[in-house]
Amino acid sequence: MNANTQNQSAVMSDTPKPVVKPSEIQVKNVSKSYGAGLFEKQVIKDCSFTIERNKLTVMIGPSGCGKSTLIRLLAGFEKPTAGTIELDGKRITGPGRDRLVVFQESALFPWMTTHDNIMYGPKARRENTKQNRGLAEYLLEKVGLSAFRAKYPPQLSGGMQRRAELARAMINNPDVMILDEPFRGLDCMSKELMWEYYSGLFEESHRTNFFVTTDIDEAIFLADRLLIMSNIPGQVRETIEVDLPRPRRLAFVFDDDRAIAVKMEALSILHKEAMKSFSGGSKAASDFVEAYSKRSAAAETAEQ
Amino acid sequence: MISKRLTKSLFSRSNLRAVIAIFVFLVLWEVGSRSKDWFGFPMPWVGHVPPPTAVLVAWYGLLGDPGYWQSWYMSTLRVLAGFLAAMVIGIPLGLFMAVNKTFHGIVFPSFEVLRPIPPLAWVPASIIFWPTQELSIAFVTFLGAFFTIVINVLGGAKSIDPRFFQSAQSMGSSQWDVFRRVVLPATLPSIVVGSAVGMGITWEVVVAAEMISGGGGTTGSGGGLGFFIWNSYVGGSYEQIVVGMISIGIAGFVCSELLRKLGGYLTPWLRKR
Numbered sequence: 396m397n398a399n400t401q402n403q404s405a406v407m408s409d410t411p412k413p414v415v416k417p418s419e420i421q422v423k424n425v426s427k428s429y430g431a432g433l434f435e436k437q438v439i440k441d442c443s444f445t446i447e448r449n450k451l452t453v454m455i456g457p458s459g460c461g462k463s464t465l466i467r468l469l470a471g472f473e474k475p476t477a478g479t480i481e482l483d484g485k486r487i488t489g490p491g492r493d494r495l496v497v498f499q500e501s502a503l504f505p506w507m508t509t510h511d512n513i514m515y516g517p518k519a520r521r522e523n524t525k526q527n528r529g530l531a532e533y534l535l536e537k538v539g540l541s542a543f544r545a546k547y548p549p550q551l552s553g554g555m556q557r558r559a560e561l562a563r564a565m566i567n568n569p570d571v572m573i574l575d576e577p578f579r580g581l582d583c584m585s586k587e588l589m590w591e592y593y594s595g596l597f598e599e600s601h602r603t604n605f606f607v608t609t610d611i612d613e614a615i616f617l618a619d620r621l622l623i624m625s626n627i628p629g630q631v632r633e634t635i636e637v638d639l640p641r642p643r644r645l646a647f648v649f650d651d652d653r654a655i656a657v658k659m660e661a662l663s664i665l666h667k668e669a670m671k672s673f674s675g676g677s678k679a680a681s682d683f684v685e686a687y688s689k690r691s692a693a694a695e696t697a698e699q
Numbered sequence: 700m701i702s703k704r705l706t707k708s709l710f711s712r713s714n715l716r717a718v719i720a721i722f723v724f725l726v727l728w729e730v731g732s733r734s735k736d737w738f739g740f741p742m743p744w745v746g747h748v749p750p751p752t753a754v755l756v757a758w759y760g761l762l763g764d765p766g767y768w769q770s771w772y773m774s775t776l777r778v779l780a781g782f783l784a785a786m787v788i789g790i791p792l793g794l795f796m797a798v799n800k801t802f803h804g805i806v807f808p809s810f811e812v813l814r815p816i817p818p819l820a821w822v823p824a825s826i827i828f829w830p831t832q833e834l835s836i837a838f839v840t841f842l843g844a845f846f847t848i849v850i851n852v853l854g855g856a857k858s859i860d861p862r863f864f865q866s867a868q869s870m871g872s873s874q875w876d877v878f879r880r881v882v883l884p885a886t887l888p889s890i891v892v893g894s895a896v897g898m899g900i901t902w903e904v905v906v907a908a909e910m911i912s913g914g915g916g917t918t919g920s921g922g923g924l925g926f927f928i929w930n931s932y933v934g935g936s937y938e939q940i941v942v943g944m945i946s947i948g949i950a951g952f953v954c955s956e957l958l959r960k961l962g963g964y965l966t967p968w969l970r971k972r
């Protein structure tokens with residue numbers, strides 16, 4: 396299972412690891428709407444939370460609750476309608492090298508090989524140095540793509556593309572890594588493999604990470620802190636500290652009592668939010684939902 | 700090893716099929732052309748076309764004629780001149796229109812008004828505007844490829860996924876770097892397609908322009924393949940008309956094939972694995 400962590404010490408010793416800055420992002424009363432007047436749509440409403448330094452913060456929420464929108468705000472591609480976002484006390488006003496976003500779908504450059512994609516950032520900043528070239532080799536090894544260095548993205552599998560993208564982001568040594576459902580659409584097996592690759596990368600540096608997902612198992616496996624989103628307009632409903640030991644391995648995470656407790660807690664909140672969106676504010680629908688959940692609860696007790 | 704592979708690819712199933720198809724086509728053509736002699740009545744259309752054997756004989760006779768090769772040379776030169784000019788002007792123009800809104804706003808309206816005018820409609824005006832006949836033919840040829848190239852480059856550059864720009868930007872790319880390492884390679888496939896289509900149009904246009912303008916001032920068969928065909932028609936040599944037509948077919952095919960090869964070489968990521 397943990398093949399990725401076995402043969403890396405050799406490469407690691409002669410590659411000086413870059414220093415990781417302990418950065419923190421504070422989201423303060425942020426709102427975001429699109430359109431105006433009659434067509435105004437509020438996607439995020441008075442949302443506040445902290446992405447703590449040196450931690451892997453995972454945000455989970457139903458689709459369409461505004462997670463990607465929030466990420467565009469964090470990245471600085473768009474501006475909030477109200478409220479502020481601060482990185483280490485400095486207000487974020489636009490995109491910057493200190494935050495790197497890994498997108499929902501692959502954004503690897505199809506015209507560059509895996510290796511050239513990873514070296515894009517260093518070359519863009521005229522830092523095609525020996526150290527960075529060594530780091531590229533190290534990362535290729537670390538994400539298991541050394542043999543695919545000369546392939547173009549369309550020639551890689553979905554999981555390989557995602558790993559290449561992780562490496563391409565990591566080499567730039569951002570203060571904060573931001574990931575928007577990076578493993579969505581992968582099959583179950585490659586997804587679990589990705590969790591181990593990714594948490595391995597995190598555990599190595601404890602860089603501040605913000606990870607958005609809709610998958611509860613993924614969230615619990617990865618998170619130090621778990622933020623649970625409400626329905627649209629998005630807000631953080633609940634924060635759960637996931638104090639499972641690291642390094643995390645699939646073999647034990649899902650047998651852990653604490654992990655199961657967190658999962659139940661998170662699911663019950665998500666379930667409530669999902670029900671709210673299902674009834675959509677209509678009285679009749681919410682009555683129906685209530686009656687239905689009572690009935691299924693009764694059925695459950697009858698079974699036992 | 701290599702020769703074995705070459706033999707294998709030369710005699711592959713698809714190549715064999717192509718050879719057989721062409722052979723059958725030639726036989727049908729031969730039979731059709733000679734239908735009057737053989738069956739006593741001409742087949743419709745093909746009964747008035749010289750048979751391929753006669754064309755081959757005429758062609759063989761022309762192989763030693765410097766005038767014939769001069770026609771090839773003249774047409775190729777004009778095509779290359781017009782096509783290269785269209786690329787040199789068209790590619791930067793398309794790219795610049797894609798990245799600069801103001802420039803796009805100024806140039807695009809006039810471009811869109813001029814674009815639908817068929818290149819051949821420019822022939823008379825072109826003859827009046829340009830001092831030499833040679834320049835007017837080259838200009839019309841240029842127009843043939845120009846609009847196609849510009850519209851392809853513009854479309855290609857405008858449809859680049861915005862996430863590529865966002866990634867590049869957040870990895871610390873300067874504007875020039877984004878242009879060089881994102882916009883340019885992302886547009887390359889459209890440049891290749893636009894050029895290939897443009898090249899085809901160029902051959903269509905040059906031949907027609909040579910026929911209309913009377914072949915660039917030189918007398919005899921020195922005025923390009925278009926003039927060669929026209930001259931053969933006037934001189935009543937139907938075999939030579941067909942030789943001229945096939946020559947143009949070959950020339951266009953070779954040019955397109957070379958472009959496709961070059962394009963494939965420039966865009967390795969589009970190749971099948």
Ligand SMILES: Nc1ncnc2c1ncn2[C@@H]1O[C@H](COP(=O)(O)OP(=O)(O)O)[C@@H](O)[C@H]1O
Nearest residue numbers: 429430436438457458459460461462463464465
């Ligand atoms: N640029 C936009 N203009 C209008 N509505 C948008 C825009 N971007 C997102 N939305 C709306 O915001 C909501 C949340 O979208 P998104 O942030 O992508 O959700 P998530 O990532 O949580 O699935 C959706 O209903 C979507 O229609």
Ligand SMILES: [Mg+2]
Nearest residue numbers: 462463499576
């Ligand atoms: Mg999303």
